[in-house]
Amino acid sequence: MLPHALTELWQNQQTQLTDIGERFGLDWPALWDGLSEAQQRHTQKVLTLSSFVVDSLPKDATFFANAISNDDICQPLSRAQISAWLDELATEANGEDTPNSKKEELWHTALRKLRRRAMVHIIWRDQLRLASTMETTRALSDLADECVSRSIAFIGELLQQRHGAPMGKASKQEQPLLVLGMGKLGAYELNLSSDIDLIFTYPEGGDTQGPKVITNQEYFIKLGQKLILALDKTTIDGFVFRTDMRLRPYGQSGPLVMNFASMEEYYQDQGRDWERYAMVKARVMTGENNDHAQELLKILRPFTYRAYIDFSAFESLRSMKAMINAEVRRRGLEMNVKLGPGGIREVEFIVQAFQLIRGGQDEQLQTRELLKILDILSGDGYLPASACDELKQAYLFLRDSEHAIQALNDEQTQQLPEDDINQLRVACSLGFDHWDDYVVALNQHRDKVKFHFAQIVAAEEDDxxxxxxxxxxxxxxxxxxxxxxxxxxxxxxxxxxxxxxxxxxxxxxxxxxxxxxxxxxxxxxxxxxxxxxxxxxxxxxxxxxxxxxxxxxxxxxxxxxxxxxxxxxxxxxxxxxxxxxxxxxxxxxxxxxxxxxxxxLNPASLYRLPEKKELAEELDLRLLRIDEDDLEQQMEQLRQFVRAHKLRAAACEVMDALPLMKVSDYLTYLAEVVLNKVMWLSWQQMVAKYGYPTNADKEAVTEPEFAVIGYGKVGGLELSYSSDLDLVFLHNSTPNRYTNGDRSQDNGVFYTRMGQRMIHIMTTQTRSGDLYEVDMRLRPSGNSGMIVASMKAFDEYQQNHAWTWEHQALVRARALCGHDNTIGEYQSIREKILTQPREDDTLKKDVREMRQKMRDHLGVEKKGEEKDGKNTEKYHLKQDKGGIVDIEFIVQYGVLANCKAHTSLLTYTDNMRILDGFSESGLMDKQDAEKLQQIYLNYRAESHRRALQKEKLVLDLVAQQQLNIAEQKAEVIRLWDQWLA
Missing domain, CATH: 1.20.120.1510 (Four Helix Bundle (Hemerythrin (Met), subunit A))
Structure with a gap:
């Protein structure tokens, strides 16, 4: 019998089922009346103790009505039964007549309906104490395994229709995705509302063997991203499992998927102590006994379990526990049955301390399941049998409490409720009629755990x-x-x-x-x-x-x-x-x-700048968990991503961890990765609104015929921390054709709006400010020109209307992202424009005049009057004579004057490599080129230093003397006169 205090709640639950059931086809009164007395007693208990079950029954009315009436819901839940349910629910997703475009969505729906069935079944048995604690955790883990393995097979089949199977370059064998289940999932110990911690890996690199060939890395990233989406995305039917990928090598900044060789290298060279802790329970979810799985575990085992007795594990666990304690204090989690004092986590730490310290020598301790390890610790004399028994009983009581809390509303929490009704519901779930009696029992178990933890793992007090x-x-x-x-x-x-x-x-x-x-x-x-x-x-x-x-x-x-x-x-x-x-x-x-x-928090990652590909993967993963329609959150994530990586670049520079050029390269790669993502987000939003652009044959063009051209610093790979982006947007879509959506637009209008959307995403002020300042004035016709120019218009403008200074700017312009065909067409136009014949005297005159205008307008180099015995002369490091811009103009003139005869000068857009080209082609003495390069680097290094100190580029006499400006300036002026006099 339930306590009288819960009677009103039970009546409310019945009323809810009656009212809502009518909408979903569930005749609750008839179902209730048809149950036996024992069935009614069981049903009343479960529905009183779990609002989640009450909410779920009407959503699969026929199934649950039959399961309750036939007592099927009281039977043990096997992996085979879970699989059979998924077969039934995924019939449409697997149908031969179902178009591929709908299959993934239908699969997502099937998974979420499967979760609802399984969760209700598991909670039903758990609340009635028909299942042991560990049967409950095993059923939940089986559900996760089934969803992961079946989703990999389903998504993989769709991907292989497009890309073919991933094949190993050396083995010539098809490569599988191996999924490591970490933490509770690895040990078959999931709770009712666990997230699942996963790591993705595959044996060896290579390419797919299909219509659209991609690398194995790209294939498995796509597969991993789609798997996360299938499990983690919240839809109208809910979610399957919250999916956490942060335990993978390099954490959030690491690639989503790594091959075995990269995994081995990471854990040998960079694996951290807490990752050893995480690996203790790691399990290959996709075929643990096959050769690939055994090979992977062989790689991981030496990292996890040291060949010697490793007492340093105590300090690592103490440190982790201290961090948890801090979180408990910060968030007020003292009544949390997992993280609070004497909670589940302390039992886990006790067990894992012995695993990490002695597991390398005693292979028995490499078992994943906690209760089995406690038996080993007792049987082999590592701990007294009485201590192990107390820990085991406490662990089971705490896990049952955890399930009772989570069964209330399917919430990911281990915090004991504060209101009287929910406290009584938890107590009743554990077999107590009163909350106070439950708390007494809980505290007895927690006190025993605290005692044993203090004896084995607890941190030492400061002296x-x-x-x-x-x-x-x-x-x-x-x-x-x-x-x-x-x-x-x-x-x-x-x-x-x-x-x-x-x-x-x-x-x-x-x-x-x-x-x-x-x-x-x-x-x-x-x-x-x-x-x-x-x-x-x-x-x-x-x-x-x-x-x-x-x-x-x-x-x-x-x-x-x-x-x-x-x-x-x-x-x-x-x-x-x-x-x-x-x-x-x-x-x-x-x-x-x-x-x-x-x-x-992590100096190792703070002073390590990831490669461009890793940047892209990290950004993809950040955005993966955001609803594709939530532009505001996408924009906020983009800004946070850029700010985090700019900070890392600045940290490397001010601590001399990386040279200037590496930092500039990194800031430029960061901008390229973000621009590419902004382009694709804008494209997807425009396509959703207007449909795809079409070609001359009225066929949909499903990839953007679009390119982003970077000028200035971003084009020349010289971005600094506050640099704006000088951009030009180009498209080469078919003219006089329209998009195929309900709100059809001319192709040109479509791309113009796409460009406007890109600018909006980048320049709108959110909570974190803007993404980048964007300068579009270098587009054809400047501010009066189209935001996005057609390739034909760009070509015609550059040939017939562009000024010399615009051709100078084109020297540093390169495609940052876009479609390969569009980029190729741009590069052809750039080469044609830059190599056209020019009259040398006219070219020199144009370059000199433009440079003088800039000096007059922006320079500060003037002899002031003596004031208090001090000379007031100033020098602008960038704009004055012999400064940065003079070097840039020498380079630009040299390319325009000579690239027709020396087309290799068009290969690069950065000044350093163009100067190398001058030297290699004999246009400039090698010694002069090297001097100019060194001066340019010196100037830029000082510019960066001043930017990091928020100082202007105007140097007083003292600074000029310290930096030896006079000598360097004279050398630049000498070469200016030599080339442009």
């Missing part, structure tokens, strides 16, 4: 000296360090200009913003400041660094989770002080977007 030092830093923050204590402290911890630091500290501490903080926020600030001051105190420039850090602190005083992040992650705090001390720009950049503090 007395460390605690005393922390108190001293806190006193310094509170301005409570005086007299002898102050003198001794400052002697032990010398600081450059400590008085100025303390004055600025006082101003911040006494500010209105700090005074207005709530108590919990002030406590978090007080916890952080001693650590921050300790890090800052020994910095070579503490005053300026503090001046840059304080605006960031002020920006997050109302979002104190960031204070906790810095306090709980000393490495992140250390990186923040280093970067803010090195660059004004970085400090302001993080202050404007505090979300970037997350990037500081």
């Amino acid at each position: 007395e000296a460390a605690q005393q030092e922390e108190h001293s830093w806190l006193d310094l923050w509170h301005d409570e360090l005086h007299g002898t204590a102050e003198e001794e402290f400052l002697q032990q911890h010398p600081c450059v200009n400590s008085d100025a630091v303390r004055q600025r500290l006082t101003k911040f501490r006494d500010s209105k913003a700090v005074a207005m903080m709530q108590q919990i926020g002030r406590e978090r600030l007080d916890a952080l400041m001693p650590l921050l001051l300790k890090e800052l105190w020994s910095h070579k420039n503490p005053v300026d660094t503090l001046e840059r850090v304080i605006p960031l602190l002020e920006a997050v005083l109302r979002r104190t989770a960031y204070l906790v992040l810095l306090k709980e992650n000393p490495q992140a705090l250390c990186q923040l002080i280093k970067l803010c001390g090195a660059s004004v720009w970085v400090a302001e950049y993080i202050t404007k977007t505090p979300l970037l503090l997350d990037e500081l």
Whole structure:
């Protein structure tokens, strides 16, 4: 019998089923009346304890009515039964007459209906205690395995119709996708609302053998993306499993899929301790006993289990537990049966400590299932039998509690409810008539877990000296360090200009913003400041660094989770002080977007810039989880992506981890990846609205006949942190043809609107600002020209109307993204225009006149009057005579004057390689070319340095002398006169 307090809830559930059932064809009163007394008692209990089941029954009315009436719902759920249900539900998706364009959508629907059936069945048996705890977790894991393996087969069949099978380059054998199930999924221990952690891999590289050949990497990325979509996307029918890919090599910044060789290299060279922890339960979900799976596990095993007894695992687990404790405190999760004190996670940590420490020597401990390992620990004497028994009973009680919480509303939570009704529902699920009785039993189990965890894994306390030092830093923050204590402290911890630091500290501490903080926020600030001051105190420039850090602190005083992040992650705090001390720009950049503090958590990734392909894969994955119709979120994700990677580039530059040219290349690749994504997003939105453009045969053109041309810095691979993008949009669609949608548009109008949409996506101000500033003035006819020009119009303009300076700009212009045919046509036009005959004197005159106009308008080099005995001469590093632009004009003139005879000069658009071309073709003395290259690099390095310090490019005499500007300027002027006099 249910407690009387739940009677009203049961009546409400019946009313809901009666009302909603009418709409879905479920005659609930008739079904109820037809049940036996025992069936009614069981049904009443389940429906009272799970609102999710109540909501689900009408949505598959006939099936559930039969299952309840026949008691099928009380029978164990096998993998074979799950598979049979999916066969039934996916009949239409697998139908021969179903068009491919509809199959994936129908498959998604079938999976979600399957989940509903299976979840109701599993909850039914779990709530009635017909299933053991581990039978419940096994059934949930079987459901995940079936959905993953069947989806791979289904999606793979569709992909192979287009691309053919992926074949190994060396083996000549078809290559499978192997999916590693991590964590609870790997151990067949899923809970009712688990997400699933996956890693994708395949044996070897190669190409597909089909109509449209792509690499195996590209094939498996497509397969992986579609698999994630099939499982994770929320539709009208719900979702299947929340899918998390962050455990893969390199995390979110890593490629979605890697081959075995790359996996082995990563885990040998870069695998981290927490990844060992994650690998303990890893399982190949797609055929664990086949040769490929065994080969993969052989690769992973040496990383996970060390050949020696590895006591360092204790420290890793302590560190992880400390991070979890911090999260518990930050989010108030003390009553969380998983993460709270004495919770599920502590039992897991105890078990995995022994696995990681001794698993390399004792292969029994390489078992995945937690309860089996506890038996091994007891049987082999690693732990007393009584301790293992207490941990086992606590684990089962906690897992049952977890399921009871999640069964309420199918929510991904382990937090005990706070309202009386739901507390009583959880208690009843565990066999208690009163909440207080349940809490007593819960606390008994948690206390036992806490005790054993403290004995085995718990972190050591700081020694007395460390605690005393922390108190001293806190006193310094509170301005409570005086007299002898102050003198001794400052002697032990010398600081450059400590008085100025303390004055600025006082101003911040006494500010209105700090005074207005709530108590919990002030406590978090007080916890952080001693650590921050300790890090800052020994910095070579503490005053300026503090001046840059304080605006960031002020920006997050109302979002104190960031204070906790810095306090709980000393490495992140250390990186923040280093970067803010090195660059004004970085400090302001993080202050404007505090979300970037997350990037500081892992110095290894902060100072590693991914390749262009990895960038594209990361961006694809970021956007994969956003609804394709949610443009606002897509735009926000694009901005966050760009900001995160600009910060990484700046970090590498200010810490001298990468040279200037590598940083510029990276910033340029970042822009290219983002532009390509913006182009495709815009194309998809335009096609959805207007249909596809058509060709002369009235056939749909299903890929954009479009190209984005980059001029200036982005064209020359010289982007800086605040560079705008000089762009021209071109299309080569069939003229006088129209799109095939209901709202048909002329092809040219379609592409113009697509270009406008691209500009909108890039320049609209969202919460994170704009994506890039875009300058379209270099398009044909400038501001009065079409946003998107046809290739024919571009060609005609360049031949008949363009000024010499526009041809100079074309020297640095290159296609950044677009259709191969469109790009090829652009390149042909560029070559034709740049190689056309030119009268040399006229060309020199045009170049000189344009350069002089720029100097007159933008330069600052003028002799000022003596003032207080000081010369006021200034020099603009970019615009004045002998500066950056002079070098660029020499290069542009050299290409225009000589590329007809030396077409190799058209290969590159960056100044450094064009200067190499001058030298190799004999147009410029090799020594002169190398000098010009070095001066250009020196100038650009100073430009970047000043950008990172928010300084202008105007140099005073002192700076000119320090940088040896006079000598370098004279060399540029000499070559200018030699080439353009």
